Amino acid sequence: MGPALVVRKPGEVLLEDRPLAAAGPGDVLVEPHFVGLCGTDLEIIRGALDPAYTRYPLVLGHEWSGRVLEVGARVTAVATGDPVVVEGIFPCSVCAACRSGRTNLCAGYDELGFTLDGAAGPGVTAPAHLVHRLADDVPLAAGALVEPAAVVLRALTEIDVAPASRVLVIGDGTVALLAAQLIRMWSPSAVAMAGRRPEQEDLGRAVGVDGFTVELPRPEAYDVVVEAAGGTAAAEAAFRSARPGGQVLLLGMAGHGRAASLFVDDVVNKDLRIRGSFSYTAAAWATTVRLLNSGGFRPLHLVTHRVGLDRFAEALELLATPTGEPRGKVLIEMNGASK
């Protein structure tokens, strides 16, 4: 048993004791140490997410890291005490999407923190092939960034970022900051960020942003525009700021049922390529873990707040209401983190 952060139904979030599930022969039971919160968690709490993607009541927590508590009899890849991250999407492995590697589009997947109980509780049981060992020198808190980083990395690998591209990232939250950081692997000439909170500028600079602005981005000025703010106006700004022949990558969620205006003639006349990207594939997850373990990706400076599970309300408030202070990833420290 242990305390878990549960959304009983939209609007009702509280701590509740939950039992530990036992690990079957092919499973691993992991004790969560750090759980990142994001805007999606707020939407789950509000009930604003497309109902097809959630099942209440549920334990929150889809961005997380922890240590192995127990392994099933058939598991050899990890051992008790190992630092790990676990793919949150449990794909069916047999549908057409899974067989083509697009596990993010699996026709029958479950997902931790959405349709399955997430990591803001005493433990998570997962099939061993979804459990990835972290290198011993990777801070466990950095592991909690693997999920959002895998989402960003999967998206970036779906577009063509030529060397010396001029890149614009719209947004100043964690996904935007991760996009600005990870797109550096493609050697752009410059990465600009159009945010809404001037206090995010230092975090932007820390991940390699060359120019941070809270003004509307310049029209038709960028080869690649990554929309990571989530909002219809942000999507419209993304279409406007791509140069003729440019690419627009949509990562932000504008909200279930909300529509942006698209000037169709501009898309045609500008020969624009527009790409959406949903979640991450198993391959993108594995690549993200490899980058983290090799030191090629160091996201820890994006963690600005760590809050104990018993103070979850503070963590949610930090996320919901800008304070004027820089805010990157807000982590909940689970009970295991102090051991």
Ligand SMILES: [Zn+2]
């Ligand atoms: Zn998230």
Ligand SMILES: [Zn+2]
């Ligand atoms: Zn599938």
